[in-house]
Amino acid sequence: MxxxxxxxxxxxxxxxxxxxxxxxxxxxxxxxxxxxxxxxxxxxxxxxxxxxxxxxxxxxxxxxxxxxxxxxxxxxxxxxxxxxxxxxxxxxxxxxxxxxxxxxxxxxxxxxxxxxxxxxxxxxxxxxxxxxxxxxxxxxxxxxxxxxxxxxxxxxxxxxxxxxxxxxxxxxxxxxxxxxxxxxxxxxxxxxxxxxxxxxxxxxxxxxxxxxxxxxxxxxxIQFHPTALAIGEGERVLVSEAVRGEGAYLLNEKGERFMHKYHDMGELAPRDVVCRGILEEVKIQGSENIYLDITYKDSDFVRNRFPYIYEKCMEAGIDITKDRIPVFPCQHYLxxxxxxxxxxxxxxxxxxxxxxxxxxxxxxxxxxxxxxxxxxxxxxxxxxxxIDIQNHSYKMIDADIRREGTSLIEPSIKEEIRDIMQKAYFVVPDMGMIAKGLSRLGEMIKGIEASSYIKDKEYYETFNMACVSKMVLEDIQKNGQA
Ligand SMILES: Cc1cc2nc3c(=O)[nH]c(=O)nc-3n(C[C@H](O)[C@H](O)[C@H](O)COP(=O)(O)OP(=O)(O)OC[C@H]3O[C@@H](n4cnc5c(N)ncnc54)[C@H](O)[C@@H]3O)c2cc1C
Missing domain, CATH: 3.50.50.60 (FAD/NAD(P)-binding domain)
Known part of the structure; x- marks a missing residue:
């Protein structure tokens, strides 16, 4: 067609x-x-x-x-x-x-x-x-x-x-x-x-x-967002910038605001600055407990302004009109x-x-x-x-050209890729882990290509994730610090 x-x-x-x-x-x-x-x-x-x-x-x-x-x-x-x-x-x-x-x-x-x-x-x-x-x-x-x-x-x-x-x-x-x-x-x-x-x-x-x-x-x-809900594994719920825009404070474990130490815009500094500020504070305090606090605002305003975040936090047992929200940086945007x-x-x-x-x-x-x-x-x-629409002619191509495999690709490969990326480059790159990660990703890509896995959606996604991860880490090596 x-x-x-x-x-x-x-x-x-x-x-x-x-x-x-x-x-x-x-x-x-x-x-x-x-x-x-x-x-x-x-x-x-x-x-x-x-x-x-x-x-x-x-x-x-x-x-x-x-x-x-x-x-x-x-x-x-x-x-x-x-x-x-x-x-x-x-x-x-x-x-x-x-x-x-x-x-x-x-x-x-x-x-x-x-x-x-x-x-x-x-x-x-x-x-x-x-x-x-x-x-x-x-x-x-x-x-x-x-x-x-x-x-x-x-x-x-x-x-x-x-x-x-x-x-x-x-x-x-x-x-x-x-x-x-x-x-x-x-x-x-x-x-x-x-x-x-x-x-x-x-x-x-x-x-x-x-x-x-x-x-x-x-x-x-890669942009890491400073405030994702720090509950559960995997995909995390974003606690939007707008919550800070409406006045929420970032607090360390002791309940102290800290962002003004790192930027004069405080909680409203650009995202990379807030992420680095949080990680710095984690080092100083020796604790990953970081909170966002909007409890001092009128609770009806908070519920009406942030119904989605309110509902998602409630599902995790946190009432944002009364409780501090546990947050931590998360991968967010490319x-x-x-x-x-x-x-x-x-x-x-x-x-x-x-x-x-x-x-x-x-x-x-x-x-x-x-x-x-x-x-x-x-x-x-x-x-x-x-877009320039050209006149065209085309030859039909057989879409079933790929060799079918014998076993499903293991979900653990996606997990390993995520583990490599989390260790090699999360907010701040770790050049040692990047070198190790690159070598492992190279092996993985070769292994997947040579495998007899069935070429289904999982197969292609896993392969693409390994390739993209390798490209990210190579880019850091090429350009220096991200
Ligand atoms: C939680 C969250 C909050 C955000 N908040 C904001 C915000 O408030 N303001 C803002 O400006 N930005 C925000 N962003 C960023 C913004 O939402 C995204 O950058 C933007 O929506 C990306 O749009 P897109 O069309 O490029 O990709 P997407 O919306 O991600 O769509 C990608 C599409 O490609 C399809 N696709 C992918 N691979 C294949 C394939 N192999 N074959 C067929 N289909 C494929 C997917 O199925 C999907 O339909 C937020 C992002 C997140 C995650």
Whole structure:
């Protein structure tokens, strides 16, 4: 089956590029899980954008490059900041309901690193609201076809065409063809033991792009979020920046505030600074017990402003209106990725990347809070409207070309990858563990390739996680300290 554009991923970047694609093109949106299983769906805080006359583009640009330690691509930042407000307004016209003041103007909140209140939000579940409304819009477009629970395991370029190989839910292999492919496959959080990311974040798009010859940049630029709920193993619930934005204090084990020792913005310093501050305090106190305290605020306000966080903490036995919240840093976001130009082109004709899997240069070394939804919208729209639809012809390819194996890949391999990453590079890199980790990951990749494992979704995800982890650690070795 041929399409003008195949979009891989149904987060904000994938959905928004489909919706912006010219109406006379045929588009196929593929997602490896349920359409709403994505990092987008989990976004809490909101979208940063300049909509108030009291704010300015200059201030948003300055905050973005300060957080990014001046390693940002300034032209990309300007594009995002100046074009983004139109995309945010467009979301409203598509039915996304942002919180409003009594007078009807949009409510703006403050987050770490921002010098103005500029975050529009839908209580503390902004991502869910956006994902649901964008999906609804995409479903209404007759030029967009949708394939859920369909895993893209390989993409090949054949002359001017891409063959996109997929595994359906029932394990059936198939191939689709397109003259353009947009990779919008999200982040890599699942290579860590502790992450706020959704289960889909295994770095698949980055491995696919690298295999096609794309340039992968700054993979070690990983953002760790300072305040994930420190309860349980694996995926951890994020306690959004906005909680600190509304005045919550970070406390050490003795119940003392400490962030002002590390930055004059205190709890609202950029995320990397807060993470390092917490780890420093842990060393000083000899205890990993760190808390967020918003109990001094009116309890109705807290419950209404943070219903999702309130509910999630209650499930863990913590009433945030009365109790301190145990928190600890967690892997959260990938700044680097598949390198693209301002129209999200990878440099390989017809291959685009947008959203968290891409590297536009917007975030520099550290993303400013709530800039990622904005970046994903601006650059996925730019990809869609600049796509060059060519005339095409294609040869059918047998999708069942892979050798079938005899045993299932062991889940312990994913665990080992997470263990390596957690030890080698969690907030601060450990060069000794990086060297050891690289050697083990190299062995693992060879082992998986030579194995007789059945090539199912687990197999491909495990392989991709090992490859991406290796790329992250190699990037640290190449670029020095992350
Ligand atoms: C808990 C949390 C809170 C956040 N809060 C905010 C916030 O308040 N503001 C903000 O700006 N940002 C926030 N972020 C970051 C932001 O949500 C993400 O960076 C952004 O949503 C990424 O969108 P995306 O479209 O690139 O990827 P995603 O939304 O993650 O979507 C990726 C898609 O790709 C699909 N996919 C992946 N691999 C394959 C494959 N092999 N085959 C087929 N499909 C595949 C997945 O199924 C999924 O549909 C938050 C992130 C998290 C985790």
């Amino acid at each position: 041929y399409y003008d554009i195949i979009v891989v991923g149904s987060g904000i970047a994938g959905l928004y590029s489909c919706i912006n694609a010219p109406k006379d093109t045929s588009v196929l949106l593929i997602s490896k899980s349920d359409f709403l299983n994505s990092n987008t769906y989990l976004a809490q805080g909101g979208i940063a954008c300049v909509l108030s006359e009291k704010d300015s583009f200059k201030s948003h640009i300055d905050d973005t490059v300060r957080a990014g330690r001046y390693e940002n691509d300034i032209e990309a930042v300007k594009l995002m900041v100046t074009e983004g407000p139109l995309d945010v307004k467009r979301l409203s016209t598509m039915g996304v309901e942002f919180d409003k003041e009594d007078g009807g103007e949009l409510k703006m909140t403050l987050e770490g690193g921002h010098s103005a209140r500029r975050i529009v939000h839908h209580s503390d579940s902004t991502g869910r609201e956006i994902a649901e409304k964008l999906l609804e819009s995409a479903r209404k477009e007759i030029n967009i076809s949708l394939a859920e629970n369909t895993f893209v395991y390989d993409i090949k370029k054949i002359d001017d065409m891409f063959a996109v190989f997929v595994l359906g839910k029932n394990g059936k292999r198939d191939a689709y063809f397109a003259s353009n492919v947009v990779l919008a496959t999200g982040g890599i959080g699942k290579i860590y033991k502790y992450t706020t990311n959704s289960s889909i974040a295994t770095g698949d798009g980055i491995v696919l792009a690298k295999r096609l010859g794309a340039n992968i940049k700054n993979l070690s630029y 700044m680097g990725g598949i390198h693209v130009d301002f129209n999200s082109n990878t440099g390989i004709k017809g291959l685009y990347a947008a959203g968290e899997c891409s590297n536009t240069g917007v975030h520099g070394k550290n993303r400013l809070a709530s800039n990622s939804l904005l970046e994903a919208m601006v650059f996925s729209r730019r990809a869609a409207i600049n």
